[in-house]
């Protein structure tokens with residue numbers, strides 16, 4: 396990372412890139428400009444120097460060059476005059492479009508998906524994150540694997556070629572497929588391990604922090620627990636999941652998890668690969684949706700997160716909406732408006748520790764509602780029934796006499812029937 400900082404300081408060493416967006420039927424210029432501002436942040440995160448932005452208004456993309464022939468010629472002139480190294484398109488390009496544009500301009504062409512994959516590769520530090528990113532990248536590259544692409548990537552290097560790197564690009568499709576199969580196996584093994592760890596935590600209420608990238612999830616995680624997750628003002632600072640215990644009352648400990656952020660047009664290969672990382676959210680009892688209230692486009696971000704939750708089939712889970720960064724908000728009327736729209740939402744500043752008690756109280760309330768505490772007595776003579784309770788209940792207190800063990804247990808209401816069966820069997 397240190398090395399990267401010095402590179403970023405010297406913009407002459409950075410790849411010079413241009414961004415291209417399109418206002419298609421039904422879109423407003425404002426909307427597309429906002430998407431391009433985000434693309435610029437992504438490009439900068441990836442270490443590029445964004446020199447210029449091109450926007451074309453067209454009902455639909457051109458099948459050959461994405462933009463029209465006149466526009467691509469204009470762009471090409473600019474590339475030659477300004478010594479541009481890289482073009483980044485905001486929309487997904489077909490492999491044929493990439494080929495055509497690369498052939499015409501002679502420089503590297505990537506789209507938003509490729510760029511996001513690149514940043515993921517850059518930020519993947521854990522074994523699991525690395526495997527997942529490589530898997531997504533190979534699936535993305537596979538249909539785009541042409542001699543042209545390989546040649547250019549090998550020559551130019553840099554953005555769009557991190558991660559699996561040159562060796563994979565030089566190999567043929569068969570080898571890439573074999574590598575994909577290998578990685579899938581590897582991921583399964585890693586998944587199996589985390590599965591075991593998860594089972595050991597059974598019985599605790601689980602809350603997961605989710606939301607758009609840079610919303611402040613990790614900051615909130617650190618404020619609520621002693622997690623020490625790294626926080627950065629850049630996109631996709633967090634790529635793996637951290638889970639910490641949070642004691643909310645003497646009888647209630649919940650597990651809080653922080654995970655990878657979402658973004659508009661999150662590549663579906665990434666969503667598929669990151670199922671393991673997202674499993675904490677997928678299996679959580681509560682999703683804490685963190686929103687950056689100071690972002691000019693927070694509504695859009697809210698919607699994007701909702702869509703991804705749908706894609707992950709977890710949109711029906713219990714959700715707690717949390718508007719973050721209120722300390723930076725200038726327009727305080729916005730809070731009043733949002734309170735009407737979202738009466739259950741909380742307004743906080745994770746960085747300034749404002750409103751944290753409200754969150755804790757709310758999580759406690761939801762966790763308590765899901766659990767039941769009761770006394771149960773089990774007969775020793777009928778065998779050892781106690782261990783059957785371990786996976787589905789927490790033992791809060793235990794006393795015994797010659798015949799019985801008396802347990803105070805706490806359990807998820809979903810497990811009530813099983814608990815009753817055990818109680819009946821060991822009467």
Ligand SMILES: Nc1nc2c(ncn2[C@@H]2O[C@H](COP(=O)(O)OP(=O)(O)OP(=O)(O)O)[C@@H](O)[C@H]2O)c(=O)[nH]1
Pocket residue numbers: 606607608609610611612613614615625626627628629630631632633634654655656657719720721722723743744745746747
């Ligand atoms: N002013 C202000 N800034 C905040 C607050 N919470 C987080 N930030 C800043 O927002 C930026 C992103 O914070 P993170 O906690 O890394 O965000 P994240 O949601 O984990 O982001 P990813 O892991 O990239 O998805 C950092 O620069 C934080 O310092 C807040 O309450 N107020």
Ligand SMILES: [Mg+2]
Pocket residue numbers: 612613614625632633654
């Ligand atoms: Mg984070």
